[in-house]
Amino acid sequence: MTSFHASMVKMRSLLTTIIALTGVILLCLALQGCGAPRDGADEHVTKLGSIEVTARLVEVPAEAIAKRDVYVYTGILKYEVLTIHRGQVPGKFIYVGHYNPPVPRYAAADQRVKEIGGDVASFQVGDAHRLALEVPLEEHYMGPIINPYFGQDTGPLYWSLWCNEVDQ
Amino acid sequence: MMDMRKIICKSHRRLSEPRGVSPRSKSFGARLAALLVVMLAVTMLMVPLAKAAEVAMEKPAGEDKAVATLAGEVRDMGWVAFAARSEKGDWDLFVMRPDGSALRNITNTPDANEAYPLFSPNGKRLLYRQLKRDEMIDGNNYGAQGRLMFAKSDGTDPQPFGQPGEYPWASWSPDGQRIACLDIKGISFVDLETKKVAGKQPREGFFQQMTWSPDGKTLSGVSNGFGTAWSVAAMDIASGKPRAISSQDCCTPDWFPDGRHLIFSKRPGQWTQLWMADPQGRNPRLLYAEDGRHIYGGRVSPDGKYALFTGNINEDGDPGNSGAPMALMRLTDAPLIGGDGEALRKQHPQAKAGPVLTLPIGWEPCWTASETPGGETAKDDATKHDAANDQAAKETDVP
Numbered sequence: 001m002t003s004f005h006a007s008m009v010k011m012r013s014l015l016t017t018i019i020a021l022t023g024v025i026l027l028c029l030a031l032q033g034c035g036a037p038r039d040g041a042d043e044h045v046t047k048l049g050s051i052e053v054t055a056r057l058v059e060v061p062a063e064a065i066a067k068r069d070v071y072v073y074t075g076i077l078k079y080e081v082l083t084i085h086r087g088q089v090p091g092k093f094i095y096v097g098h099y100n101p102p103v104p105r106y107a108a109a110d111q112r113v114k115e116i117g118g119d120v121a122s123f124q125v126g127d128a129h130r131l132a133l134e135v136p137l138e139e140h141y142m143g144p145i146i147n148p149y150f151g152q153d154t155g156p157l158y159w160s161l162w163c164n165e166v167d168q
Numbered sequence: 169m170m171d172m173r174k175i176i177c178k179s180h181r182r183l184s185e186p187r188g189v190s191p192r193s194k195s196f197g198a199r200l201a202a203l204l205v206v207m208l209a210v211t212m213l214m215v216p217l218a219k220a221a222e223v224a225m226e227k228p229a230g231e232d233k234a235v236a237t238l239a240g241e242v243r244d245m246g247w248v249a250f251a252a253r254s255e256k257g258d259w260d261l262f263v264m265r266p267d268g269s270a271l272r273n274i275t276n277t278p279d280a281n282e283a284y285p286l287f288s289p290n291g292k293r294l295l296y297r298q299l300k301r302d303e304m305i306d307g308n309n310y311g312a313q314g315r316l317m318f319a320k321s322d323g324t325d326p327q328p329f330g331q332p333g334e335y336p337w338a339s340w341s342p343d344g345q346r347i348a349c350l351d352i353k354g355i356s357f358v359d360l361e362t363k364k365v366a367g368k369q370p371r372e373g374f375f376q377q378m379t380w381s382p383d384g385k386t387l388s389g390v391s392n393g394f395g396t397a398w399s400v401a402a403m404d405i406a407s408g409k410p411r412a413i414s415s416q417d418c419c420t421p422d423w424f425p426d427g428r429h430l431i432f433s434k435r436p437g438q439w440t441q442l443w444m445a446d447p448q449g450r451n452p453r454l455l456y457a458e459d460g461r462h463i464y465g466g467r468v469s470p471d472g473k474y475a476l477f478t479g480n481i482n483e484d485g486d487p488g489n490s491g492a493p494m495a496l497m498r499l500t501d502a503p504l505i506g507g508d509g510e511a512l513r514k515q516h517p518q519a520k521a522g523p524v525l526t527l528p529i530g531w532e533p534c535w536t537a538s539e540t541p542g543g544e545t546a547k548d549d550a551t552k553h554d555a556a557n558d559q560a561a562k563e564t565d566v567p
Contacts, residue, residue, distance in 0.1 A: 068397070071308070071397070073397045074392075111306075112306075112309060138352075138371075138373070139352065140352075141352075142351070142352040142371075142375045143308070143375055143376075143392065144308075144375070144392050144397030144398050145392035145397060146395075146396065146397045147392075147395050148395070150394065150395030151395065
């Protein structure tokens, strides 16, 4: 009787541990969104700026993301707009200025441009990004700009405040 | 500048140290006697050394005869102001004769940094930025850092103008009554007496280093509006339309005194070079290039015959360290290639030979014909020179 009772206690304890561990694992998975495609939404991209879109990088000209010694600049990249979450964007393509483009978005901010960020590590053609934007760029940024599309009909340039990866 | 003083100080220390006297082998009296002999010898040596040092400070830099001739040509052509690190480690403003002599710290503010001095057109006043001591000077933002200050051009009577961050990239109007400022909202023209904004217009891509032309009709500056990151551009104030003067990674533009040309830095390869062109960007000409140095901060002498510049080995003005020596050349000797320059000479076969006067370490120099920056020592000359400058300013049209 004593032996049976002890076994029952052990089994109950083991079961409780398994349930607890499962709960923790499920919670972690839920928090990380593991298994579900990332839509790029977070508390930054959904609040910053007056425009929020999901857009695909059409091309990444080398000069627009090149490392330039000590000098930090903004590079203009061309995007195809897939979804408009906030604000208005006329047209299918937009031209977006990313500050300090050679480095990951989470490391791009500095003393001069403080309130930018995101989880995009590098810019690759075809990648989709969820972007928090302002327009026109010149009202939000005063500094060097490398614009491979200079002279083309780009419309107003957009200023990227936040840039997160989106799974397609 | 500082180097010379440091060398002299080191010499003092070396000469002051009694050598070859072993305390173990000598009695106290003998040691004292030896010490007195050494001190006497040092004293006797110091007099001529000090005189030699004074001469060295006053003498044109360099031993080459052509360089000495160049130094002699510019020595009495007013004063040059610039920022440099002081012996206390902060950045102060200094003035010197254009040959590098008569060097003097005119701010002496160990608790603050100063940068970006600009003489008023008549040379009587100076505007500059004053930063907190722990704020590093930013090679792309120095005109907007800290607060705007005005002082007499000898550094006396310094007065803040507005709050920190206000009046960025201030540049004198030809009559010295207004400043043009540049911020993200646009270009504004501020009356210095009333502090009122007399006019505003869009900046059209201008983002740094804006200067007002001698005739008051045009602004030059660094622009992001021409595809490349740093273009030198000009903007007619009346039309507000900018035009590129050079769009190959260019910066630090300034006007020739007659307003017919601009001097600026341009980076066609690894190293930045000194160039000039007319205000339409026509007839670009190389002035000075040296592989191994970035040439920035070009300023033309008041008579339009000489150019001052900085030659930094490290990029961005090297504000974290002490920068590099400035230099001066004749414009009639241009184009000049410094250093070995074999590759550059192939690119510029028309390069000439000419002297380059090495000047003290400094950054972003400006040059005035006025004698006022010399202070009391140059007071008599100042009256004469400044009267002529005042007359010239009155004759200048201002929009």
